[in-house]
Amino acid sequence: MALEVTSLTGEEINTVLPALARLRIVVFHDWPYLYDGSLEYEEKYLAKLAAAPGAVCIIARDGEEIVGASTAAPMIEHADEFAEPFEKAGFDLDQIFYCGESVLLKSHRGHGLGHAFFDGREAHARKLGGFTHSTFCRVVRPDDHPLKPADYVPLDGFWKKRGYAPVDGLVATYDWKDIDQPDETSHAMQFWMKPLSIPT
Template sequence: MATIEIRSLTGEDIWPWLDALASLRIQIFRDFPYLYQGSHAYEHEYLKHYLNSHSVIVGAFDGKQLVGAATAGVLSDHDASFAETLSEAGFDPQTLLYCGESVLLPEYRGQGLGHRFFEQREAHGRALGLQFSCFASVIRPEQHPLKPSDYQPLDAFWYKRGYIPLEGVQAGFSWQDIDQPSETEKLMQIWLKVL
């Protein structure tokens, strides 16, 4: 088993790793359930959100290679549609840590790195004085044609971390699926945990 170093990056320390993170996002999110047809141009624009002082990228490094990463920041600094959805549900977006992506190369899974990603992000949220941690997961039909027969959803892992899906609290987010000619909107389920 490789020795993996976990490092929390903030501010300008994030900049040198944006290309590697963009590549990881494109590679990992291509798989079900996201089926994301990514581009480096979009990724660079999107990832700039994390260059502010309230955000963190928790990186997993095998030597000098970034093999996984998880992002987080104050929801009010990040995504307007998710912030609006949670505001309508009675939450102040300035009190919420938004956990964005968590991506890890397949050969490094099963070593507890997913738990460490959440631990580091949640610690960052507590250090900022935030009350809640949240994230969004895509909702796909049970019989989706691109769903692998051995697909295992991560719900049990998220419940174990103390997150619960907020009933009826869903946001729309658009991207292009790998089997579609253009972007379509997907529903995203919001999950929440008290910090």
């Protein structure tokens, strides 16, 4: 593998949006997201992200192919979706940097790209300045869900090694259509946080 990781900002992000939309559809189809999405929605979502001040996209390429990506932006740019739980918990949205979704093809996992994605996003947050915490969220699924793979290993251990921990009560909801459902349903999203003063 000839893996290369780069950080894109501003107009640079727009150059990879179509490839990133397709990648997200493929990766999020699997457990635990089970996402039955559309390219049209993904392209709109990513275009909004790309236009957000302070946004960054960490891209992993194997040769010319984009095999993974990770997005992030100041939390204040996501206030509509996530403001309520953070405000109830007493956090200042201006000081929170939101690490969005990471997507990586199965064929390229286990080569350190997960760390590279977090390294790139946290470094970008520190470069921007003014942020006290980095955060991300994960979908909450029941252990007895019928589509949960028997060999699934959650990423909790990896995230904890990065210095993140779940915050009690810091939960948002987000709607999407699961692959085994006829319509959109609400999903609980648990936030994990890390003080940016803690290096990894």
